Amino acid sequence: MDGLTIHATDWERKGWLGIANSELLRDVLARLRSRSAPTTFRWVKGHTGLTGNEGADNLAKAGVELAPTLLRDPPVEFLRDGAALSHITQKLAYRGVRMWCPKTAKPRAATVRMIARVIDSITHTYGVTITQRTLWNAIRHKDVSRTMRDFWWKALHDALRVGTYWEHIPGYEQRAVCQVCGMVDSLEHILLECDAPGQKTVWELTNHMLQAKGIPTPQWSFGALLGAIAAPFPRTGEDTLKTGQRRLFRIVMTESVHLLWKLRCHRVIECEGEPGKWPTAREVRGRWRAAINRRLNMDKGLVAGRLGNRGIDKQLVLSTWCGVLEDEATLPDDWTRKPGVLVGMPQVVAESGVG
């Protein structure tokens, strides 16, 4: 019953992928929707002699005996096909692709445009050309968390719930426009253009950390930010980065992009119409630091074997974070077991923060 009253809309958006008895549920749902009056449900204890309950039981038993062809077809016009990309995870979508699509299925036009844009920006910004496959594989890299992977996957498909997506949702049309700037909202706007407190702070902190690590900080473009997940630096020649530099780059860039997205979702959804509740630049700075420190602590946990069997090479962790830690000169060579190790923060940014 919960399946029909609580979960049905969500399951339908997810294309019923992985839901047991989905055929039956869809059938019942179509019949319920075709009714002109609202249908209410009430739970009653079974097999206690209640007339309605006994009657339903008998009808069900009789129905099982009927050949399927004798059952009336459900009114399928009350159901929707497929799944909404914005409501599913990458894993579910691949299951759907296997279920519904022949091998020759054409990619979505929006996806093709986005991928071309990102690959082009990568060539322009980092001086390397990567293939689509490399880009898609990058979001499955082990340094990319599951939440981050789903976010990036939607971003590369241009399927995030942002901007024009809301124009088609009755009652939420106002979300299509950035509340701060009055422009049509988009991931690009959120990451690079928005005047909401946070955007400038995040990139100042990011650039500062990358510079401390000897990593180039180009003029960020939207495509270059999304492409950063592939850490696409030349593998030979003078511009080659060391493994630790690449790894820090991937961690910091993905955390920064994702933090700006989370901040925007918080503003739009939780603080709707209440600008007084928006996080200030100072709070954004704190959240950025917390996000990076969480990754640092995860690495320490991996070295110590605390996080199950996903071990990690201690040298890789040391080389990832060397150069960006607070009071690094006072730390032992191997600080991975020392409590209280944090990433360093620039003082200048603290004073120039706005908001």
Ligand SMILES: [Zn+2]
């Ligand atoms: Zn804005």
